[in-house]
Amino acid sequence: VDSVEDRLVRLPKRAWKKARKAYRYLIDETSGSAYNQFLTSHASFLRRRQRDIESDSSDEAEWEEEENRAERSGRQSFKASFLAKVFSSVIGYGADWRLAQFVYDLWLWSSLGGAKHCGGVSLRGALAGKNFSPTYWQNMHAALVDVVKQIGFPSLFITVAPWEPSAPYHAWLDDELGKMLRTRTNLPAAETFHLAHLLTQVAEGLIAGTNKRNLKARHRCWREHVLAAADGKTDTVVEIFGRLEFQDGKRKRYAGPAQSYHGSGRTHLHLLVWLKNMSALDWPRVLRADLAEDEPEMQDLVAGSQLDYDSSAWPLHEGPTTFDSSNGRISLHHPRKAKAAHVRAFMPDVIAAMQCHMDVQTGDGRALLLQYVASYAAKFSDSFATSWLNDEASAYHLARRILTEYHPLEPEMWLQLGAQFFRQVIATPVMRRVSVRCPWTSQVGIWETAYMECTWRDEDCTLLQYIRMSNKDSFYGQWLILNVPFRDIDDLWDDRVLRVPEGYRMLALCLLHRPGLWRRPLEVKHELQLEGYRDAHVCNILAMLEGHTAVIDAYLSGRLDLQHDPEPDPGSFAAPELGFRGALDPEQAVIVENIREIVRFSMQRRYPDDATVEDLQALMDRRPERGPQRPLCILGPAGSGKSTCVEVAIKRAAEAGAHVGVACPTGVLASSYREKFPDLDVDTVHGMFLLHKPEHETWDAMMPFDMAVIDEVGQLSEEHFERLLRLWDHTERRTVLVFVGDFHQLRGI
Structure with missing residues (x-):
């Protein structure tokens, strides 16, 4: 074994000078360093015979026993023990597929169960550091967006x-x-x-x-x-x-x-x-x-x-x-x-x-x-991904659902097990996850307090620059606090926003403080492009921003006021069907209410079951209302809330007594709906509307339904789409026909 002096000699000249100076300081008795004593003990140890080095003395055995007792009293990691064997000189542990599958399932089950029962922490937060969690990749995407915003x-x-x-x-x-x-x-x-x-x-x-x-x-x-x-x-x-x-x-x-x-x-x-x-x-x-x-x-x-x-x-x-x-x-x-x-x-x-x-x-x-x-943006709106974030589901339901539906291939399983040694994200920037609260909604956070008390920053230094990341109106509040400098949080407030409905106030503050950005669509478009959004989504956001800005301007100018034009009743957004998610967004509430009204009209025109003469006469005498002349289309990108509002509308229509049918292009998607709505008619589009038969034999295929939902309409061929419209015409357009999908996500098959 080489001595320290021998290794110093082999260093490059510049490094050798620094190392020699440090070495002389450490071995100097006046430095107070224990390095010289360690050096002497180490040299004495290396001069011992090999068998003496490998033998256990009584002191060593006693120390080992104490260490074992300490380990037994603490927590043992099954995954760490398994990986230690995989990385050891013993071959075979990494070649047994059944053993690897068992360890992976046990680790995933334990991680989910532990996160579920972690007191005071949401499931989303507890799993944010696991690379199988959607939240982890959302954080990585946010880090990438911040890099693009800083350097282009x-x-x-x-x-x-x-x-x-x-x-x-x-x-x-x-x-x-x-x-x-x-x-x-x-x-x-x-x-x-x-x-x-x-x-x-x-x-x-x-x-x-x-x-x-x-x-x-x-x-x-x-x-x-x-x-x-x-x-x-x-x-x-x-x-x-x-x-x-x-x-x-x-x-x-x-x-x-x-x-x-x-x-x-x-x-x-x-x-x-x-x-x-x-x-x-x-x-x-x-x-x-x-x-x-x-x-x-x-x-x-x-x-x-x-x-x-x-x-x-x-x-x-x-x-x-x-x-x-x-x-x-x-x-x-x-x-x-x-x-x-x-x-x-x-x-x-x-x-x-x-x-x-x-x-x-x-x-x-x-x-x-x-x-x-x-290449890695996941669709967080589907039923599987939302299971990761469901705080009301039991640990068994959560683990069973994911272990039966989540099927990573073997290399991905191994890299998840060895994530502490082999990371899946390679990045030179230093990444730190920071959650910023919307102002005036809760206690001021640690970062905001440190920012306000900081004495070395410039007055125009924003919180985002100080720490160097959100939808709904809270996004605008987060943007405001990150990008507008302040010495006190109340510096950001403007009493004029009290004229605006509560759901628009944060955007109103952004419009008042930074009109040069929020009132210029091209500037907002550039910011969205830096975040990696596609053109279709950018256009949707700009259209939404234009509408919200017009409403805010109407309230600020006095053309609308809260006394005569109040904000909607919060009860209209309530959705107990969503459980832990609580309420619908305004756009979702409008869609659900629209479907409810059309379903009510459809049920009024429905031929009564087991009708008597009086029932038939009442149906004939009832003055018909003008029915829908077009199908209802609910389109939007992944994660926009399409599936959520449609599921709420389906449940409410079924509770009102409507006969609801759900048709999907594929059997897999139909199976997921069948699990959610076991009492409804759920089938593939071909099976429900008999598309495999000649068209003249299927004219009455849509007539029994008060409401028919066609999911993933983008996967329908033009021929099948037009045939469904002809079947709808044959019902005299009584059936509420709802198409759901995203043409930017799945193409026709």
Whole structure:
């Protein structure tokens, strides 16, 4: 074993001088340090014989017994014990699928049950740190949005998808494969952890060089990474933000062996990179999109991994690769033959080292952000995800529901178990989750108090700048407190907002304090684009903001007043059907009330069951009201509350005695509705309206229903949609026909 002096000699000259100075100080008796005593004891210990070192003395045995007793009296982690064995020199623990499944289920069950019974903490808050929770990824998205707001859109969007048969494996991994008599892809734990570590180092080290950015010791920083400047001195990489994902099979095309990896659960990397001084990079060396016909080995790699089935995503360019500093665009050498072969852009150094597929995109930074966000944005409105946040459900119901419906593939299971060692999010910024309360609704929080009492900040420094994250009117309150500077929380108040209904007051304060932003749709649009929203959602938000602003202006100007134009009764928003969620939003309440009125009209025109002569005469004499002339369409993006208000409307219609039918394009969706409404008619669209039969045999298929709900209308073909409208016409449009869906989420099938 080398001594400390021997190791000091091998250090670089600059580091050696500092280390020698520190060493001399520590061994000096006047320093008061115990390092010299430790050094003497350590040297004496290493001079002992090996068998003496390995033998247990009575003192050591007594200490070990005390330690064991302390461990027995504390909490034992089954997952930690299992992972310790997986990472140990004992082989086999990470290769038993049944054992891994048992440990994963037990850990997930215990985590959910413990979070459920954690006193004083909501289920959402207790699970916020678990990477299987929707809240965790909401926090990661918020962090990404904050990065974009601070430094702008990313410059590059990089995908790296390794393939186990060709990926570089460490010697210990090959050794375990040999001893277990297994081939690659059959050692899930070791291979998953190895690939996760490999992708992390590819992102932080090989591509960006951000794993060593010691600005005080420039000689220790990475200077030969892929995105390094040609001169080796100029800084180019500002930040990176990436995520390890898993091949779930959504894009599998069954087009031969080249597509077989889809659906396998393999780990791959999506990475956003922010660059500066882009002209300092040697782009012809860094990025290519040709067939490499003059390099046989590279040509084989490109032919085997870079040919896309659809498009290369780069324009045709026969000239050399150049960078235009005026518009910040890369003109990549992409000849006609490569364009025809759909060659995806690649970094030669990366695919040469990883022997894998990769893709590099640049250009419109907003498009890159949208593509990255779409890869992990979950739909939090569906019934499964809301189960994670249901504080009223029993622990058994919650665990059973998730364990039976949540089906991660094996690599994802292993990375969740080993999350403390292998993180799924790769980011250079420091992320901290901060929850800001809406002002005047509760006690002032710790961050707000520290901000108001801070003496070193400027007067125009906002709370958001001080700590460096929400819908409903509380969003505007949070925005107000984060982006408008104040010395006291009451500095933000304006008595004029007392003329406005309570639900609009926070937006009114934003309009009064920052009209330059909230009264300019283009500025608001730019802010929404920075948060990664698509155009359809941006248009919806702008339209909503325009309507709310008009209402607020009417109250502020005196055209409306609370005495003659009061805000709606809070009871009209009450929805006991929602349980823990409590109430509907105003837009949801309008939809539910509209459906209730149309259902009432439909039931008035319904032919009475077991009718007497008097009942039939009353039906004939009743003056008919004008019925609906169009179906009711409830459309909106994921998480907007469509399903919630429709479910409330269905329950209220059924309680009023209406005959309600729910039809879905798929059997899986129909099964979920059947679980919620076991007493209603729930079926697929084909089964309920007999679309498999000739149309003339199905004219009466819709007539028994007072209300028919068609979910995921975007999946209906044009032929089936028009046939449903003809069936509705045959009922004399008595049936309340409700279409629900999101055309931006699912296309017709």
